[in-house]
Amino acid sequence: MSTTYLVTGVAPLGGEQVDLLLQDGVIAQVAPAGTLTAPDDVTDVVTIDAAGLVALPGLVDLHTHLREPGREDAETIASGTRAAAVGGFTAVHAMANTTPVADTAGVVEQVWRLGRDAGWVDVHPVGAVSVGLAGEQLAELGAMADSAAQVRVFSDDGKCVHDPILMRRALEYVKAFDGVVAQHAQEPRLTEGAQMNEGVVSAEIGLAGWPAVAEEAIIARDVLLAEHVGSRLHVCHLSTAGSVEIVRWAKGRGIDVTAEVTPHHLILTDELARDYDPTFKVNPPLRTAADVEAVRAGLADGTIDIVATDHAPHTREDKDCEWAAAAFGMTGLETALSVVQQTMVDTGRMSWADVARVMSSAPARIGRVDVGPQAQGRPIAEGEPANLVLVDPAATRVVDGAQQATASGNTPFRGRELPGRVVATFLRGRATVLDGATVETAAEVTA
Numbered sequence: 001m002s003t004t005y006l007v008t009g010v011a012p013l014g015g016e017q018v019d020l021l022l023q024d025g026v027i028a029q030v031a032p033a034g035t036l037t038a039p040d041d042v043t044d045v046v047t048i049d050a051a052g053l054v055a056l057p058g059l060v061d062l063h064t065h066l067r068e069p070g071r072e073d074a075e076t077i078a079s080g081t082r083a084a085a086v087g088g089f090t091a092v093h094a095m096a097n098t099t100p101v102a103d104t105a106g107v108v109e110q111v112w113r114l115g116r117d118a119g120w121v122d123v124h125p126v127g128a129v130s131v132g133l134a135g136e137q138l139a140e141l142g143a144m145a146d147s148a149a150q151v152r153v154f155s156d157d158g159k160c161v162h163d164p165i166l167m168r169r170a171l172e173y174v175k176a177f178d179g180v181v182a183q184h185a186q187e188p189r190l191t192e193g194a195q196m197n198e199g200v201v202s203a204e205i206g207l208a209g210w211p212a213v214a215e216e217a218i219i220a221r222d223v224l225l226a227e228h229v230g231s232r233l234h235v236c237h238l239s240t241a242g243s244v245e246i247v248r249w250a251k252g253r254g255i256d257v258t259a260e261v262t263p264h265h266l267i268l269t270d271e272l273a274r275d276y277d278p279t280f281k282v283n284p285p286l287r288t289a290a291d292v293e294a295v296r297a298g299l300a301d302g303t304i305d306i307v308a309t310d311h312a313p314h315t316r317e318d319k320d321c322e323w324a325a326a327a328f329g330m331t332g333l334e335t336a337l338s339v340v341q342q343t344m345v346d347t348g349r350m351s352w353a354d355v356a357r358v359m360s361s362a363p364a365r366i367g368r369v370d371v372g373p374q375a376q377g378r379p380i381a382e383g384e385p386a387n388l389v390l391v392d393p394a395a396t397r398v399v400d401g402a403q404q405a406t407a408s409g410n411t412p413f414r415g416r417e418l419p420g421r422v423v424a425t426f427l428r429g430r431a432t433v434l435d436g437a438t439v440e441t442a443a444e445v446t447a
């Protein structure tokens with residue numbers, strides 16, 4: 001018998017306080033605060049006093065790097081998904097740039113199974129667009145879609161699908177199973193040797209620049225291609241003011257495009273490169289304060305649909321070196337919600353209901369996972385799967401990299417005070433996190 005949870009005095013989406021009964025994997029009852037009691041016929045009941053806490057639907061990350069198979073020294077599916085649960089997630093999309101690349105039904109099924117066995121969150125593998133991410137030959141998209149992993153999101157992330165013919169074919173192909181191509185928008189010729197944002201700071205410190213136009217040119221091309229073939233396009237980690245303008249224009253024209261921004265692009269700027277600390281080296285690069293303002297405005301007005309972490313763990317060897325030699329990427333699963341609270345909620349630009357949209361329901365819809373037993377991003381209502389996160393928005397904490405669940409230490413927020421704390425996460429009624437700490441899953445206990 002699984003544990004039943006009585007959550008008292010919680011505020012769903014920051015609204016009126018209610019009591020929730022989580023039983024047999026679903027939200028069995030929702031009632032006004034102070035009116036629910038545990039059912040008499042159930043013995044294993046845990047009551048959580050959630051006064052002051054906000055309840056959100058379990059968060060869904062459309063863009064996570066779990067590194068397994070191939071780079072288990074940086075992250076494993078078990079460690080990365082545990083970090084996801086700590087961050088309030090109940091589902092993640094695992095990017096395809098593993099070794100081997102997730103470009104066959106065999107690899108995506110392996111990732112999906114390892115995710116299920118770990119038990120922390122639902123893992124939805126992303127399939128590669130091209131064989132080996134080489135950008136030449138279309139991968140077996142249909143076989144991945146038809147596999148047990150039911151892949152709907154396809155991406156060569158880490159690399160840009162720069163050949164327009166290949167991009168066109170991919171957009172056409174995914175229509176057959178309502179899939180989406182998620183593009184890492186980086187014009188390769190314009191970013192050869194690029195180390196950081198091209199601008200005042202790169203000129204002053206002498207690092208090769210990655211101009212905004214290298215991102216914007218690909219997004220402009222791709223929205224036109226998506227319109228031409230009548231397909232769905234998703235733009236990964238959009239980072240410039242110009243990119244926001246192009247997506248706004250495309251949506252106004254009725255093009256079926258969605259876009260994501262990362263937490264780090266909502267708060268950090270290229271000024272952080274001045275100390276040559278490779279923790280701040282990432283693709284696309286941290287941009288200017290004007291870009292940060294533009295992506296916040298774009299998220300607030302709905303031009304940008306979602307926040308996705310682009311959690312990109314790297315080993316110490318790959319990050320603790322000189323800037324030019326270091327890998328691109330930073331971790332983010334355990335800090336994402338706090339950064340969104342600080343930049344969007346505490347500034348009055350978004351409500352908790354908006355946060356639920358951009359971090360749960362919209363990513364679930366884009367990834368087409370809001371169906372069947374894997375349902376994610378559903379409202380907090382009776383009969384819905386009990387995928388929930390309880391957040392204490394009044395809490396603050398100083399980020400300690402060593403304390404994180406991810407196997408890698410490359411958080412850009414080390415030593416920073418961030419608002420908000422994930423108190424509990426529930427995956428189909430089972431607590432994966434309680435009192436801010438992970439609850440060992442069956443798989444972990446027997447391991």
Ligand SMILES: NC(=O)N[C@@H](CC(=O)O)C(=O)O
Nearest residue numbers: 065157158282283312328329
């Ligand atoms: N974001 C990054 O800087 N790195 C990602 C790849 C990617 O998201 O492009 C990685 O896999 O390390």
Ligand SMILES: [Zn+2]
Nearest residue numbers: 157158184236
């Ligand atoms: Zn990318």
Ligand SMILES: [Zn+2]
Nearest residue numbers: 095157158310
């Ligand atoms: Zn990525």
